[in-house]
Amino acid sequence: MSQPERPRSALRIYLDILETVHQEGDTRPTRILYRANLSHDRLVRYMGELVAKGLLQEKQDADGRFYVLTPAGMGFINELRKAEAFVAGFGINF
């Protein structure tokens, strides 16, 4: 019997956003919206939180806003990846 899909946790959404920015480099909000599969409202909320925590840096050029990953953001991705591997050993998802 397949299990019903659980809604993504805030941590999972953080990880999806940060990994998108990590993989794509300087990333526009629309690209993050598409890759992280978020509504516009949720994107604005989560991006604001990540910038406030110093994990992402917001920059501006002639074409508009874009985001870059900070060293703290990279460290947070690695911490979450390790936590994900650890909890997988006990059958926990986040």
Place this chain on the structure above:
Amino acid sequence: MILSVIVNSILNVLSAAVALIVSYYAYKTNRLIGSQLLRFISVGFLLLGVGLATEGFTQALIGFTPVQVARFTGLEGSVFVIYVALQLIAYLTFATGYALGAFGKARPLESAAALLPALTTPRVIRLLVFAIDIYVLAQLGIVVLLLFVVVQGFFVYSRNGSVFALAVLSGFVLILIAHVVLFLSVIYLSTDLYLLGTFVQFMGFLALLFFLYRSSHVVSA
């Protein structure tokens, strides 16, 4: 004889160190993601680590293993009751944590109650009637609880197929085998079996150490 005590003590203290490291990682990860099962795992491994360290240091201090004490005095495990009680509570904690995961959002008491059918099968009751010694009884309880933990670990691995789940499952399977051997060692009062059980238990903790090493070396590409 002294050599077996030294080897037993060293293996127990090393196993205790691994248990305490796993407990710390579970605590640290729980602070990041907040999971009920991780809280149980952290507390369980903490108790296990304290229990194993107690056994290791007690053996080193008095110069005898529990089986040797039982053979010479007839007081099976009397000096090791604290250690075995801590282990029993530790495995009960793991089993309750896994039961909580397996039985959804049931309350802890209801989840623990889900273990009762396994503990009250006629075969187990018959064994309990004969197992009058507290040490033997506790070892039997540990084996039953570990069996439940191993079954849950198998379900976890069959669901996610992760190498990390396999490492945890391997660790618990080895610890289960170790406790079956330890149970037999107190039944037959065999120091050799006791040493073998401690060694297999140490191998189980090595599997958990491998799991820790692999999971802490995962980095984003």
